[in-house]
Amino acid sequence: xxxxxxxxxxxxxxxxxxxxxxxxxxxxxxxxxxxxxxxxxxxxxxxxxxxxxxxxxxxxxxxxxxxxxxxxxxxxxxxxxxxxxxxxxxxxxxxxxxxxxxxxxxxxxxx
Amino acid sequence: xxxxxxxxxxxxxxxxxxxxxxxxxxxxxxxxxxxxxxxxxxxxxxxxxxxxxxxxxxxxxxxxxxxxxxxxxxxxxxxxxxxxxxxxxxxxxxxxxxxxxxxxxxxxxx
Numbered sequence: 001x002x003x004x005x006x007x008x009x010x011x012x013x014x015x016x017x018x019x020x021x022x023x024x025x026x027x028x029x030x031x032x033x034x035x036x037x038x039x040x041x042x043x044x045x046x047x048x049x050x051x052x053x054x055x056x057x058x059x060x061x062x063x064x065x066x067x068x069x070x071x072x073x074x075x076x077x078x079x080x081x082x083x084x085x086x087x088x089x090x091x092x093x094x095x096x097x098x099x100x101x102x103x104x105x106x107x108x109x110x111x
Numbered sequence: 112x113x114x115x116x117x118x119x120x121x122x123x124x125x126x127x128x129x130x131x132x133x134x135x136x137x138x139x140x141x142x143x144x145x146x147x148x149x150x151x152x153x154x155x156x157x158x159x160x161x162x163x164x165x166x167x168x169x170x171x172x173x174x175x176x177x178x179x180x181x182x183x184x185x186x187x188x189x190x191x192x193x194x195x196x197x198x199x200x201x202x203x204x205x206x207x208x209x210x211x212x213x214x215x216x217x218x219x220x221x
Contacts, residue, residue, distance in 0.1 A: 031207070033209075035209075035211075041213075042198075042211050042212065042213040042214065043149075043155060043198065043209075043211040044211070045208050045209060045210065045211075048207040048208060050207070055205075055207045056203075056205065056207040056208050058208075089152070091154055091155070093209075098160075099145065099157050099160065100157075100209060101157070102154040102155050102156070103154060104153070104154050105153075105154050
């Protein structure tokens with residue numbers, strides 16, 4: 001069964017550094033998403049992406065964040081200058097038309 | 112008022128018990144509704160969609176009451192493997208954003 005994959009599984013970085021989180025959505029899916037979950041808190045929407053552009057973004061998704069689909073398979077989330085409060089689990093999701101399917105997540109730890 | 116609200120639990124039940132979770136949502140224009148399951152430090156996994164007419168999938172039954180903006184999940188004959196956090200999830204009107212509740216934790220004990 002096709003799955004959303006994410007790399008790396010765990011990323012440790014210093015405050016102020018740039019990080020890029022990578023996702024490979026399911027191949028025939030058209031809509032792509034990033035969510036985050038701070039430890040012990042609920043899953044929060046960051047951004048949705050369709051037809052090579054952002055279709056919706058939350059207040060969390062400020063100028064420090066960007067997304068890109070550099071080729072036909074990868075979908076990336078970049079955080080330009082990480083802050084301590086960016087430490088969280090970041091989930092990528094994709095969907096064809098209906099339900100969203102989530103990847104296993106990248107745990108980002110900012111020191 | 113929180114956009115999607117759930118009792119955090121935990122609900123501690125014996126194997127074989129029936130347990131019900133409730134959820135309320137604030138945006139009356141919400142389009143679609145789902146229950147996801149999340150195991151500790153894992154990704155959310157879709158359990159079932161929720162339809163206005165109510166729907167059943169094996170031991171799981173979901174109900175939606177649009178007038179009251181209320182969603183429920185019933186689990187019959189609980190198994191140890193049902194232990195997880197159950198997330199009530201609402202899709203916005205534009206269909207491009209999921210809003211998650213904080214989750215209800217279920218622990219099924221032998």
